[in-house]
Amino acid sequence: MHLGIFVLGTGHHMGAWRHPDVDANAALDLKFFKEIASIAERGKLDMLFLSDGLTFNRLSHPAEQVRFEPLTLLSALAAVTTKIGLAATASTTYNEPFHIARKFLSIDHLSNGRAGWNVVTSYYEEEAKNFSRENHLEHSVRYDRAAEFVEVVKGLWDSWDDDALIRDKETGVYFDSERLHTLHHQGKYFSVKGPLNASRSKQGQPVIIQAGSSTAGVKLAAETAEVVFTAQQTLEDAQHFYERLKAKAVEFGRNPDTIKVLPGVTPIIGRTEQEAREKYELLQDLIVPEIGLDFLSDYLGGIDLSNYPLDGPLPQQIPETNGNQSRRQLIIDLARRENLTIRQLYKRIAGTRGHRLIFGTPEQIADQLEEWFIHGGADGYNLMFPYLPGSFTEFVDEVIPILQSRGLFRKEYEASTLRGHLGLPTPMSIYSNKKTTAGGI
Amino acid sequence: MHLGIFVLGTGHHMGAWRHPDVDANAALDLKFFKEIASIAERGKLDMLFLSDGLTFNRLSHPAEQVRFEPLTLLSALAAVTTKIGLAATASTTYNEPFHIARKFLSIDHLSNGRAGWNVVTSYYEEEAKNFSRENHLEHSVRYDRAAEFVEVVKGLWDSWDDDALIRDKETGVYFDSERLHTLHHQGKYFSVKGPLNASRSKQGQPVIIQAGSSTAGVKLAAETAEVVFTAQQTLEDAQHFYERLKAKAVEFGRNPDTIKVLPGVTPIIGRTEQEAREKYELLQDLIVPEIGLDFLSDYLGGIDLSNYPLDGPLPQQIPETNGNQSRRQLIIDLARRENLTIRQLYKRIAGTRGHRLIFGTPEQIADQLEEWFIHGGADGYNLMFPYLPGSFTEFVDEVIPILQSRGLFRKEYEASTLRGHLGLPTPMSIYSNKKTTAGGI
Incomplete structure (x- = not known):
């Protein structure tokens, strides 16, 4: 079972900041996020995930109104953690692929191979107005653009072969120009020459995450995603989504085990369900x-x-x-x-806000997580705790040991990269078959 | 005297990575940068600066060919330092003001008020080709765009008044909407609505840095910069630039003490000059x-x-x-x-590469730094060490104590923000005179 924590300020519940155990000022305090990351590593979780939005909305969650920019926060966490995977959202609608490729690969290097990118096309209409545009792009255009965006980013991530950096002090050869590749992408939305000015990371490439549930979203996920976040309320719906996504991945020629489905869930733990x-x-x-x-x-x-x-x-x-x-x-x-x-x-x-809530004792919470997992509804969960750190600490102290004793969850980290935790393969370079001929820049 | 270290990989000299004391693999190793930041704090330096470029160039310095993206690296360093100012370059030609405003303000929060932004308009023609453009923008257009870009960023940084976040658990009031301001910028290059989804930081706004030496560059610096990097070879040239820039700042109605001129310098220390x-x-x-x-x-x-x-x-x-x-x-x-x-x-x-080299014993190095400082050529220096950490450690151990004993440099940090170190005032919010009327969103 793969477990991530989706950190939204001091908790997913809109009233979390008012909870007596919560520090209301923590949402812009790095110390708080360091503590959460540390609890996540203590609980041996696969990853910590940060969402994003490019606008202020009067009606949104307080933690979305005043927040850290996620890639900077993730980088800070990379410096103070050693095991936990670090994933964040970035929009393909209001970014350039060269920047996104660079920033995530940089975080992947900062963390020694623990980065993941949640690909979104942006939800709020209002975001357009912060980027010199009158209107948000239409849904199908957003997904069309996103597919090309991801292709460019992955292409840039392959700029340097794994063994391209020679750095031989004796001969003065810093890199092998035959193993450095210029992308020369010319597409419908982007023309990006490359190469990227950063080499491949310890895990090859950052992990691609997606959460689309529309037809276009599922197609993009099935084609490119390695982790899929989803909101499902019932086991039947979860099974249906799971099967549909994995079948679609197979259509794209992929091994269905290389795409992990993690429904969101908010566990509420008590001594009794009541x-x-x-x-x-x-x-x-x-x-x-x-x-x-x-x-x-x-x-x-x-x-x-x-x-x-x-x-x-x-x-x-x-x-x-x-x-x-x-x-x-x-x-x-x-x-x-x-x-x-x-x-x-x-x-x-x-x-x-549309997400699944589960109630009960630690055993009952573990039962509910196990049920979907063994019945083909989930490869794990994206945990959305109501208030932090309290409800997360409870989960790590009381539910994780049960999952471990049932053999459902790791007792120790067995890998050091996010791919390693998730059991995902290292992507082959697009140049891997033509290493000797594509050469040079 | 204000001192910054300009960190370019394992050293400014193109052959630094081949030096016997240098770890050739360090340029993509966070541990190395942590060590440099730690030495910088031991030396009580004002700041650590990272340059940037958005392209790979076969002829550039190896540390520019394979490197961390600077805003992610800076964020990582924010998490493991407590005093040193943290500045990095970001281009106004290939970015959006909303993103840049957010990222630097986020780093400012991560570091509790230690961030600085070096505003550049991008040097390399080739960068255009990584951003779906055929050609680089023409010089005057770049600077015209940069001026508006900075105006938008600074406007977004003022979105929230210092006291806008109430977070009163009792009443449930998270923020005072009268103290939250929507920018509604409509300009020649950008239309950006705002507000930004992050409040003002401990130092008010990140410090603005500039390094232009062309007429347009000096104008932009005089109008907006609080720190100016410059390459000067002789005291006469340095004095001339210093006077010209400060006079120009006065023309823009600024106090010339609120703009600090830091020429770049590479100190080479020996037991003798020979x-x-x-x-x-x-x-x-x-x-x-x-x-x-x-x-x-x-x-x-x-x-x-x-x-x-x-x-x-x-x-x-x-x-x-x-x-x-x-x-x-x-x-x-x-x-x-x-x-x-x-x-x-x-x-x-x-x-x-166009920068000033000084040679000598620690006393002689201190003399040369003092000379420009007391004769109106510099408010301090942007130190460009040839190889790292060796030549930086030498400087901190042997030259800093001399500068301290002469009363030229601080013995302990007296402030905790970059503005505090540099003696720069906190910028007034653009809404500070109309707090009661501009209100709400």
Whole structure:
């Protein structure tokens, strides 16, 4: 079983920063992230993952409003860790492949082969306005561009053969120019000459991660990703996604074992399941009503709910809007079906944000993680702890030992690279068959 | 006196990696850079600086051919240092202001206020080809774009007032939206909405560094820079540049003390001046003839010298080329005037690369640094050691104590930020006069 921690500030729950055990100022404090990385290494996790967004949004999670830039934070963590894999998001829509190739390969060198890149095409429309563009690129264009972007990045990562750096003091030969390759990429979106000014790393190339669930997203993942993050609520859905993705990978000529599916999950641990649920309710109470209400209004297409009692039902008549209609109807149906008050409804939405929650004792948490793992729903998990470090420490101290004793999870690191942890092969260089003929620059 | 170390791989001399005391593999080894940063803190230096280039060039310094990306390396060093300022180069020609603002502010937070940005417009024509462009931008356009770029970055750095983050657990107020500002920049090259998703740092804003010496470069520096790197060979030239820059800063309404001029200098230390010169000759002998010759050919406009004896003179007839004519004539004149052989000539060029060399005992080195400092030629120096860590350790152990005993250099750090070390003021927010009216997002 492969386990990563998805670190979003002081915790995934929107009210995490208000939790009594949480340092509200930690989201811009390197000491806090060092501590999390250290707990992750103590728990023998595969990797630590940082998401990203290129805009400020009034309605987003506080940890997305004021945050470190992930590649700089990841680099800092590379300097103070030795085992944990280090992955972060970077957008193919608002970046240049040369920069992204360089930065991730640099982090791969800084960490001695522990870097991973989560390829995203950017979600928020508003990001365009921070990059001198009027509009966000259309969905299919974003994915088309992303595919070419990844191809260029991987091409640049192969600029230097593994044995290209000679550095022979005696002869003064620094590198073998026959083993240095110029990419000369000319495509639809990019023309990038290369070569990159950094050699291949200990793990060959950074690990490629993807989280798309649309048709285009799954295609990109099946073609290029080595780790796939996904949000799944039921085992059946998880199995379906797992099978679909692996089958698609096979269509692209890949070994399905070289693509690891990690659904997101938020474990809530208690001495009993009931206690776990109560702990979660305490967190839910930390959602500020105004923000919860704004959140709900936004999901409903921007309608104003401030004149309705929080502990009463949704109004019977909800005005039509131009927002996402299916999401809007889903929310309305949920409220009607479960007879939820406005407060219960915003808590449900703001609390989980679409991700799977599991409750119980450490044994029950381990059972639920094991179930999906052995029944073809997951190769492991992207763990999204509600508040940090508290709920992560609990998991490492109480759940990890159970997973280890069941033989589901490593007891010690057996490798030193992210690829090693994940059991992924080292990618062959695109020049590996023509080493003697492609030569020179 | 302010002292920075300009770290270029294992040393500024092109043959540094071949030096017997140098680890030839260190240029992509974080341990090596950690050691340099640690020596820099032991020596109480103001900052550590990393240059950059966005291309591979067969004729450049080996440390420029295979290197860490500087912002990731700087972030890693932020995690393992506590005092030293951390500065790096980023190009305004091949980047987006939103990314650059974010990354440097993030490093500023990672380091608790120790970041600096060296603003460059990119030197190499070839960089364009790594960024889907046919040609490099024309010089004046580059500087025009750079000025707007810096304005946008500084504007984004002011997105959050110093007291904008409330994070009151009791009330659930995370930030004061009246103290968060949206830039709404619409300019000639960029339209950037903002706000940035990171608050102001401990030193307000990262320090702005510049190194332009052209008319446009000096104008940009005088208008925006707080530290200026410069290459000067004589005290007279240094004084002239110093006066010109500070006078220009005054024209822009600035206090000339808020712009620090740091000429580059390479100190070569020996027990006698003669020994220092001999040590330098040993380094010069490490330049591989083929590379030195290629270097010289390039300076002369691409002519082929491989058929002439290395220890003979330049040929009488040197074919005309389309290269830089004034530089070419300078080299030819130098060779004729000093009666240099081809080998002597390439050593002279490849060895110094335009920077000032000083030779002598620790006292003599201190004298030469003091002379420019007290005679209005420098506020300090950007130290460019020939090989690392050896020549840097010598300097810290033998020259720094002399500068300290003369009262020219600090004995202990008196500040914890880069601005503090440099005696630079914290920039006022552009919103500081309209805090109550600009409000909200």
